[in-house]
Amino acid sequence: MLNSDRIRTTHVGSLPRTPELLAANEAYQEGRITWDDLTATMRSGVTDIVATQREIGIDVVNDGEYGHTMSSAVDYGAWWNYSFSRLGGLTPSDEDRWATTEKHRSSPGNIVLTTFTDRRDRERFREAYEDPSSGILTARKAVKQPKITGPLTYTGQDAVAADITNLKAAMERTGATEGFLAALSPGSCARVSNEYYATDEELVYACADAMREEYKAIVDAGLIVQIDDPSIAESWDQINPEPAVEDYLGFIQLRIEALNHALRGLPQDQVRFHLCWGSWHGPHTTDLELKHLIRPLLSIDAGGYSFEAANVRHAHEWRLWADAGLPEDKVIVPGVVSHSTNVVEHPELVADRIGNFASAVGRERVIASTDCGLGGRLHPQIARAKLGSLVAGARMASDRLF
Template identity: 90%
Template structure:
């Protein structure tokens, strides 16, 4: 849906969880409360967080990803880890990819994906990464990732139904007219250690077939599905040694084709795709530039494209959209406030960033957003202040553009 009379606003998805929800998540995992009791806590929380979004002026709201369990108030991986309880074919393990150093291979080009501790950015700044006073990494609860040991199936019907019902009920109560639910991409789903599928292609397409059920449930309910896929950009930094750009584009092309397979038949206007370079607060000097990714991005069958643009490693890349060839019926959803700094962007800066994108693709095709999810990455008070600055900046840009 294009803008008609103003710059609309949204965000990437994750918003700070309440202490009540964090406690309920832990109690449910420990078997101390039932699923129904957990859902009741989520319902109350979703109503409140949607009301807060509307109060702050957010147009396209979501459930804060409250149905995606966070392990603690600091959790960079909830966007991915939530899928472990919604997929069959997985076996628990003692692996924590944020800490382990075991390598995994994929093709083509003999691509080698490493864990977080072996990223090239971390190698370059190892002293800073290992210094607790640097603020790059914050204490987090260890989360064990499972392994794929059998055919992947989707088992999250009850969970995604709760996500949908909670958001729709909250939208009805608050008068919100547009809402989205985030869901894991096939490419990111495939980053779980695989001990069953014989080829990378079999693995990625199995992930696509399983996750399609979640995408379809969301769009069938009249909501927008946001495909969360850091793997398209972020995996570049997980490859040692650094590959050629050509080999890397071949690696992500399979993931894009599998995603389009999963999206087949779904209304593009109810699909938006989120690309980012990862949510950790590091230097990011080894990020792959957007100029290499913009063409693959636009080949994804989505109606909107969300991406980091306030991140200071990528803020200059707005110029690329002048010649990107964005189709007339598509929108871009650039981040104009960042999750990677505690500094709250001034509304004038937010407005300037929005106007840059409007000059590149047209005012009707820019929805102002955040770089990535704010929940689990910023203090709740700062996260809400950033949303407030986002909508204030969009109002300034609206006055200038409409």
């Protein structure tokens, strides 16, 4: 996974869906087309999106998360919602976590989690959040989240097999040599309303055992699995009132231990972990600083660590990596272009950001990336321009560093 002669590039996963795929998703949900019809549309779309990534110059490609159903062109939750169709033990409900307020208690630390409407950042900027002209929350379809009412099992074997087949075929066709697929973390999986498990620990470990099947299938296919886990950083803002940092670290430690349980025996060089503070385009003044999270992050059994770093709330935190103790055989995958602004970063800025991280951990251990998924957050034309700037900046940084 280490660089040898240049800075390699990748992204976090979600890319804008095509109108054809969005229409096929809707038709399948409504029973108007078959699974085979949907997978045929996905296969064609993955072929095209991998070709686009290669044309732009992305090194470590993926399927655009085209196997993770988006409700509409604007969708902040597809990275999580896709799991609902791949898990047994769930019962449909009328709950939409972006539009309702619900609290549940977790341990250790007696942490009380809330839904989006009761977050501290939203409380601080309530007028802005509730003003549709602010652009913080753009138009989206309501998505109903299920409840856990029975033992969790993994039922997504056909779906993950289709993801694998589609990506590997597209990679072979385009000459791509490194590919990844994103999968939900146990901690994020456990954010579904629970009516079955007696304790937080039982719930999180049940999620770990279920999702391990997806991780293993991806790794066994020779691909990299990216663990998507906003729950490690984002949950801080979801706790109201603000907890003590040490209580919060105890809360996320359980989730890290469960994730490592799910990753046991899997080769670390085929695992990367994605940390972010959430994808909504808000002020983020209540984000927990990376200085509190970097040690827990490095305790995760992954070969690469992806995180937001172009986000202006966290762009200064690159300095922490100089003293973080990153193992020599591991890499960081910092975001050097952002998903939360329509402004396309200049390649010189991208190169400077890459150079900062290279000075902290070494040029061999920096893979340039995006902050988070671009699909569902940015117009396709802007998303493509940002990937182009990412590649151009990485080439510029490579000329400086190699």
